Structure formats: structure tokens, C-alpha cells
Amino acid sequence: MAEKAILYDASKCTACRGCQVICKQWNGNDEIIPSPSSGDRVAVKSRGTYENPPDLAPDTWIKMKFTEAESSGKMRWLFTRRSCMHCTDAGCVRACPNGTLYHNEFGTVSYNKDTCIGCGYCIPACPFDVPRLKGNRITGIAKADKCTFCTTQGLDRIVEGMEPACVKTCPPGALAYGEREAMVVLGRQRVDLLKSRGVGGANLYGENELNGLHVLYVLEDSPGAYGLPVNPRVPGATIAWKDVIQPVGWAVGGLTILGLGMNWLVARANAKKEEK
């Protein structure tokens, strides 16, 4: 199966946030409303910004980020999508101890909510600060959540041949979906077009980052201006965890048991010899 990708075009996005609503609606995620009964959820209130809810959350898999930038008297208002980037070299997949997070046949990162043990190792492992843990802080009973690329269990749009819900709803057509190769081509064309119209800083983000993201961004300025990591990397500790610690653990544990077994055999043999 060919790899799929979403192409987000910041030059077309008007931050209407239809994607935020449809994401919750399709995936059956609760809204966070300012009511006393909202329990452990964060109550929302206007914080003097268009951005709400305040951050990604177990129930909020996508959120638009608004950045005001003023330079030499010219105001700009930059909009960015904050959601899972579905990296090829995915920190969360590396960190996940039991394969709950995995790359599906489309190259995007799915997860099996049933097997999630709630360890939360995926959270600091993500260069984009995307996964969120919902659960009880004291007991540690928890589940991780993030954008599923609309492969949510029981609500899988991709397998049914549909585009992700956010792409489907986007009124200004800032989101496109298709085979990743085609999206890269489309993204490059958009960047070339923007450059030809005087947007010198236009660039395609995600083509090569982390060996290729499955959510590509057409940006009109450097990723940093949008609050995106300029050179995202899976943190060293995460690489160490899966690539070093787990094998070393196995090796050390195995060697220890092996050594002790040998010792037992030798020592017992000697003890018997002495008895004789």
C-alpha cells in the first residue's frame, strides 16, 4: 500500500477551525466546555485569544495555532496546524514499549488503544509535543491519545477509501490528501508558485524531516516563525530507550541468569566433591 499524506497549506488556511470541530465530531471526542460538571477536563474560557481550547488534549487531537508577527510596520497573522505529523522516524513509536503505537500500512502512526498501558513514554519522545495522556495522576491508570490520521478503531475512514475528516471539511481548501509522493509534488508546486509571486521564504516542511512526515506543510516563512521545530529530531534518550536500553536490559538480564546458572552447576559440583 502506498504511503498517504496530508498536505496543509498555511498560505490558504484561514484558521476557521472547522478541522477542530469535525475532528471531535467524527472521532467522538468530547468538547471541553466551561461547566462545573466537566470534571477533570480543563474548563475553557476566553483567554484573550482566538485559540481555544488552550492546548492539545486527549480529547483535542488538532488545534490551530495563531501567531501574530509584525515586522517593519507590516502585520502578519500566521496560522499553523498543531496535530500529529505522522513521522517516518517517529519518536512515539520508538518510545512505545509494547508496540501499541505503530506504523500502519499507509505509513502513518496508528495506535491500539486496547493495548496502551498508559506509560506515557511517547509524550516526551515526540519532537512536536503531540500525544496526550488521559487518566488519573495518582493511580497512573491512563491511555494515550493523539490524531489517528482517521484510522481510529471502529471509525477508520482511510481503510474505507475516504479522506481524513479534517481534509473533508476544510472550507478554504487548505488541506489536501493523497499518496505521499503526490502530496510532495503538489507541495513543491505550491512553494514554487508562492516563490514566483514574491513569497521568498516559502518552503515545504516535512518532506525530509524525520525521514519524511506524513503531514506536509506549505509555509510562507521559516518553520520557526510558525512555532514549528526547525530541525526536528527524535530525542537521544528515546533512541537510547528502544535501541540501547531494551537490548542492554535483555543482555544483562540474560547474562546474569546464565552466569548464575553456571555458578550453581560449578559450585554444586565442587560442594559434592568435597562431601565425598
Added chain:
Amino acid sequence: MTNHWGDIANSDVVMALGGNPAENHPAAFGHITIAKERGAKLISVDPRFTRTSSKADVYAPIRSGTDVAFVGGMIKYVLDDIEANPSNYNMVYITEYTNASYLVNTGFKGPAELEGLFSGYAGGLNETDGTKRKYDKATWAYQVDDKSIPKKDKTLQDANCVFQILKRQYARYTVDKVNAICGTPRDAFLEVCKTFAASGKTGKAGVILYAMGTTQHTNGAENIRAYSILQLLLANMGVAGGGIDAMRGESNVQGSTDFGLLFDSIPGYLGMFTDADTSRQKYLDRVTPKNNDPTSANWLQNYPKYITSLLKAWYGDAATKDNDFGFHYLPKIETGKNYSWISLFEAMAAGKIKGMMAWGQNPAVGGPSSNTERQALANLDWLVASDLWMTETMEFWKRPGVNPADIKTEVFVLPARASFEKEGSVTNSSRWMQWRYKAAEGPGEAEDDLWMINKIMLRLRELYAKDGGPNAEAITKTNWNYGDPPDVHKVAKEINGYDTTTGKQIDGFANLKDDGTTACGEWVYCGSYVEPDKEPNAPVPGNRASRRDLAPDAFNTGLYPKWAWSWPVNRRIIYNRASVDLNGEPWDKEHPVIKWNPTKGETGGWDGDVVDGNYPPIAVDPVKSRYPFIMTSEGVARLFAQGMADGPMPEFYEPWECPVSNQMSSQTSNPVAKVWRPDEQGKPDKYPIVATTYRVCEHWQAGQMTRNMPWLVELMPEPFVEMSNELAAEKGIANGDKVTIESTRGKVTMVAMVTGRFKPFQMNGRRVHEVGLLWHWGYSGLSTGDSANILTPHIGDANTMIPEYKAFLVDVKKA
């Protein structure tokens, strides 16, 4: 709009002025995005840097309520540029298709000569006497020859020709004046002028998109007039990618306006009947426009056909030639009396109105000066309100701060169905009548509007027949026969019209007659629902509104003529004969709307869109040809319009509440706007800050449909007031603080959104602050908050009486 949504993609320049499409018309913005893809420039003119501005190539700030000064400045720029570079403009269009060459009465004087007034004003400067706030328009008339045909000077040199009058009036609208009035930086203003004026070149097109930021002013109608003048000078009307596009706030606003939503019109934009119209003929004499120019089609001379067919639709067999087609059954309004929103609520406040039906309306949030209007509701004996959720209007009797026991109004709530829960048509801004089907049953006892009005009407007719009553025949004689439950197709077929003898559906209003042999509920919709054999392939055969065929038009200009049905007669761009030259060749070869085809038929014919007036081009057949703007009596578009209450050309006046004196003349505010409550006028000494109201993408109108939707409440949980960093610093306000905003009408508390996107206006060195408030909220529903309209004034536009929501004075304090 004169064109249609998809046509925006054909534009070379899109100017959003008095509207924020990315915010409030996100689907419409998709078309702008396509235009941008094709290389169009987007201009955003707005008091603050908006979501639309974020996508714009050019942004210019403007102080709320100063649009005429801004666009007047653009008109001056274009007039100057026409003189300097005439080849950059379509002079044939200006000379032949507008009234630029028409000569005006020599007694006419403009504001340049009369300190901001036009000749014929009944009062003096800044007159407040209600009876004197009007014009005698005798001097505004055209000069006519001995055959009563308007005189013209095609060289545009005559001092009394419209073009020269235009030049004289707008010579005063200099860049410096624009800066002093609007607070727009000179370079930003000039960039807007330069960018938009580029659409004046023959073959280029520019469109102006506007919304309530343009109309909701004491000179709202003149704002639109200013756009019209600009667009005519740039030859942008009737062409592909041109036009002045009203972005409607609701899916069926166009439809409701087409069907006589406003008090002064009946379905089809025909004039309302007054008590002076003692017979059908007297009515027709008053309303039917006359013109003696043989080259003017003066389409509305067909008035008798449309009004007679309408009477036949309403009263059926009870309307006969002998009883003047039932004209005397009709209820009529008092001559000269205003029945618009503010007038109605003033009458309600005065105890003159006893009952009200609020149908999908929430006046307690949406009306201006909410406290006044909420109090007025208590003077009603009964109130019927129909909506999807409980609204502030339904619950006005238990609103915070009142004792329910003190309010005697009996309130009836009719639970309504949403658009997905009923069948029928809606008409969008493109004038497309689109048929929709029922997708789900309504919840509980909810019923659709047609069901409700049918029940009420049938019961009323029964009661009037039994008990009689004043003017009972107006109701008992009606031809109301849609069944019970009603069949919406019967309504749609009656709207289209039928032959009263054969009962067959009529295909097009050209076939309507004034002898009672045709009936038609809305003449501009004639042709929408024809006999099944005339439109056999429609999903509902005969119902053209149900068509969903995406076949392109002949020139592939994006008309999609088989998608739904567009009034009139499926014409996608009205006044489309202005898109061709005198030989019938399109100005814009890339985006032709129509084109004269000499080989078509016996004498030639038009290809492309349904031509607006099937006459040959002027150069082809000067005798049979007619001017392209067939809906004006003179047949050409009006740079100079005598129909306006406040002047034939827009003159800048400050809003009723303004922070500065008028820099253009000594006439402060609109001299003909009716002042209801002079003592409620805020003055800048106490209320120095300009305020405006607007909406956000996440909520809709008075909010009952979105404030009850948790997903949307999450996105935008509370009302906010947007203000500049500079104002916030002056007032010691931090982002997210609670802030009190006060006007003479009341005060509200909202969250401060302090942003660099709002800047103080530097008006010729003087600094004026402005704040913007969201107006969606009220005291009912899941998300509640203060209503911004508590602050807005009870004053309206001189022509339309639309309230001045968009510019008033407040003071702001940290709560």
C-alpha cells in the same frame, strides 16, 4: 449579487471592504482562494487586521463609519487617473453604459458648493427638526429634450453632465482628507487605489465584497452607492469577475429579500401598497417607471403584468377584472410611514403594538439598543417565537434583573425544524434557488415553518369567515390551498406561476400577462418550476431548482447553467450586456459571459449566459438595440441616482456618534437620517472611543444555534472586546482581563483581547482609538455573556433604516 460565488474566481482584484469573508463567510472565501490561485490580488480594508487581512496582498486600516470618505478618495484617484491615463480605462463603457453623459438640471448644486448638502434641503446645517430632514429633489432631475428624453453630452465636457458633477464633488476627497477622516496611512491608501484601479483596464475585472460593515451605518446605502460609482468607472459591472457582492449572513437572506422581507416591498421587489393607492391603476401610476428614450428597455414598465399575476396568485378566482383583481382586499400602509425595525420597536415601546411573531429571529440579542428593545417586548400582550432552541427573546420575561411577575406578556414558543429537517428551497447570494430535501425528522414536537404558517393561516381564515373582522376579506378571499399538511411543491409551483385557464406552469416572466390569465407568486422566480416535459431530467422533473448538473457553460466561464436555477430566467450574471462592446464582442476575451453571434438564427443572436435583454448590439442594429441596464428606467447604470434620500452621489458624513468633527464639511452627520432619541447621543468628551461590532467564524448571528453547540462553545467560549496594545496600555488593561465597555445606552463586561492587529488611528496627527465587540451573546443557552447590542444606538440609515451597529462611541475601563 449581480454575479455569483464561483465568478469571484474570474476576478483580477478582490476587495473586501465592510466585510471579513475569511471570518464570516468561510465557504465564500474558498472562491477568493481560487481567485488568488489564478493570480488575483486580495485587498482587505478593515478597522483591524483580520483573518481576511492575513490572506490579503494589501491591507489598509479604516476607522469605522468612514467608508464614503475612503471610497470617495478612490473615486477621485480613478477620475484623476482617467484624465492622466485614459487608455487604462474603458471609456466606451463609461460613456455608453452609465449616465456619465447625462445632463442634470442647471439648478443642481452639490456639497462642494453647499457645505456638505445638496440643493433642495428643507432645513439648514445640522438640522434636528424631523420634518425638515429631507430633500426636495426637483433640481436633481435630468435635463430633457422636447420629447422628454434625457439630454446627453457624450464628450463628458458639459459642466452639468454627471461626469463633471462627479469630478467636482470628489475633487475634495484627497489623500490627505482620507487620512484625516479614515485614519488610513497615505501609502496604504494609495496602494489600495493603485491595486484596485488596475481592474479598470478593458478586459480586467475587480469585485467588491461587502457585508454588514458597509450597510449598518446611517449612510449605509450611500456606502453601496459609492461602491457602485467606483465599479462603474472601472467598468466592473455585468462582466465576469466583477460586481458588488453582498455576502449574506444567512443561507436564505437573498430568498427572504426576494420575497418582500422589507416593509416597503412585496415579493419581486414590487412596491408596497399605501393608503394613497385607492385603485390598482393609481398604484401602478405611482410605481411604474417611465422613460421616453426609445433605446431604453425600461423593463419595469411591465409592472402591471407582475402585480396582476401576483394578485391572481394570492386571491385566485376571487380576483377578477371586475373587482380590480382584488386590489381593494389588500392591506395597505400609511403613506410616508416607516415600518422598519427601529420604528417597530419604538412603536412597541410606545405601547402601540400588541402582538409580535418572531420567526427564527432573536431581537433581544440582535436588535440595536437591546435594553430598550427588551423593555419594549414587555408592552406586548402576546409574543409568538419560533426557533430551534430557547432564545433570549422567548425568555426576555425572566432575564437577569427583571421580576417575571411584573411582565404580563404571554409567550408562545413554537419549536422549529432545522434546514435538514424540512424540504424546500433556499436562495443564496448568487440568486440560485436550490432545492433541498429532508434528511431527518425533527425532534419532539418540532415542525417546519410552512407547517406552522399553514396551520395559523387556515385557522385564521376559519375564524375570520365565522366571526368577520376588520378587512376580513384580505384573509377570507385568499387562494391559500397547499393542503394540510401543506405540500411545499404546491407553494413552489405557485411562486413560479401558472396559466389560470389551462393550469399549466409558465416558463419565464415574459409570458406573464396583466389580464388575469396568468398567476405568479414572484415574477423574478418565473421559470423556476415548469411543466415536467420542459425540464424532464431534473431530479424533480420540472423543478429547475433541483438540478445538479455540473455541465460547463459555452465559454467555460464557470457559470454552470444547469446547476439549480438562478433568477431571473437562469441568468448567472445580470447586466451581462455590459460585458461586451458595442459590437457584442466581450471586453474580456478570457472570460466571456456572452458574445454576439451574427450567424445565429435569422438576424443573429447571443451565445453564452442568458442574455440580459435579448436585443442586438448597438453597433449592429441601433434601432432594435437597447441599453444594457434594463432595470433602470434610463437603461444605463447610475453614477448619479435621484432615488436616494440623502443625495444623488454619496457625500461623507460622520456616524451619528463620532469622535471628531467632519473634516469634509460642516455637516456632521447624515442630514436626512431620522433621529429617534437625541438625548441618547454619546459625545466624545465622555465616550471618546469608537466602537464597532462583529462576528466570529465560530458563532452565528444572535447565537442560539451555536451557543448551544458544545463544540463551538469550546472554540469561542465568551464574548471578547478587541483593542490595541496602545489603548490597553493607556487603560491599564492586560490581555484576558475583564473589561467594562459603556455607552449612553448601557454597559457590558467582556474579556479583553489586546492585540497588535488593532492599531489606533492616526488622523492627520490626531489619535483616535477603536474597539471591536462580538455581539453573539445573551443570557440564554449553554454559553451566556453580555450582548454588545446593549451599547448600540437606535438610529438607522436614511434610506433603509438599517441600524447603525457598526460605529458608535464608548468608554472602556478595566472591570
Added chain:
Amino acid sequence: MTNQEVEKYRRPVRILHWVHSGAFVVLFLTGLVLFIPQLAFLAEDSWTRLIHRIGAAIFIIVPLLYLVINPKAAVRGVKMAFTWGIADMEWLRAAPRYYFLGDEKAMPPQGSLNSGQKMWWFLTIVCGVVFILTGLVMWFARTAAPAALLQWMIFLHAVVFIVAGAMFFLHLYLGVFHPLMTEAWKAMATGKISAEYAREHHGKWYEEVSKSKEQPAK
């Protein structure tokens, strides 16, 4: 005097040991799930995380309680773990021959804890502290701590898991299974060991104890 017994560990120490090691086993097994994906089904719905936290609470509270109840012994015990001398080096050199071949010629006489036990005790303290500190951050500062810190906490927790886990096997083996350590188990189970075993395995300590027989170490 072959049947004579000496008290090796007093009751509070034994309770501390067993409760703490019980908690450790629980923590170890519930943590092990992260290293063996095949066992992940045990962790579904986070039940092992709940058990891990209960274990962690005991793991933290019990030593603290001991510290409060018997601060002197606690301080002395901790000091012991950090007091290393030449004898310990000799012991480490001699240990392989001893543990494999039973050759105790080179073994210097040992105190209450032989150098091996001391090493284990040292690791218990160091790993315990690291476990607790990193665990507490992961438990309570998940949202507050910067991602990088959290990551290194996870990393360190895993490192000490491997170290402590491996050593735990050694400890278990020596205490229970090694053919020569016949009474180590008994010492912690009942508190007493035979005088002969004490003399052989903890000569130095046995001398001290014998001298002050009336006053066993507190």
C-alpha cells in the same frame, strides 16, 4: 556448641527487608512488562501501573518509617554501605574462586555484611534513591517537567532497573540457591544463624558479637 545460634538480624530489620523486597519484586515485575512486549497484555488498562504505584508507595514509605523509628541503626547501616576498606578489595579478588570452587583460603574475615552483601546494599541504596527520584518526577511532574528532563528520568529509571534487576537475581541466588550460602536465607527468615556459619562467613562480626554477647548490636 554446634547448635548454638546467634542473632544476625533483629525483627525490625527483617520486616524492613521483607516488606521492601516484596515491594521491589512487585515493582520489578510490573516494570518488567515494559521490557517484554509479549507480556504487555498484563499491563492493559494500566492495572500494572496501579500496582506499580502501590508498590512504589511502600518502597518509599517503609525505609522512611524505619529511618523515623530507628534513626541510629539506619544511619549506621547506610554508613556501612559507604565504608569500604582494603579487606573488601581482597574479598572481591578472592570471591570468584570462593563462589565457584568453594575455595575460601584467600577470603578475609568479614563483618556483619561481607563485601558482596555490602556491594548489594550499596546498590540498593543508590538504585533505590535513583528509582524514587526519577519515579517521582515521572509520577507527579509529568506535565510540569520539560520533555527532555522527563526523557532522561525515563532513561535513568530504566538503567537502574537493569542494574538493580541483574543484581537482584544475584542476591536471590546467593541468598537462596547458592550451595555454600546455607544460612543466609535463615538469617533473614528467622533472624538467627548458627554460630558456626557466623564464624565461617562473618568472622569479624562474630568476634565482635561474641565479645559483647550481652549487648547485641543495635
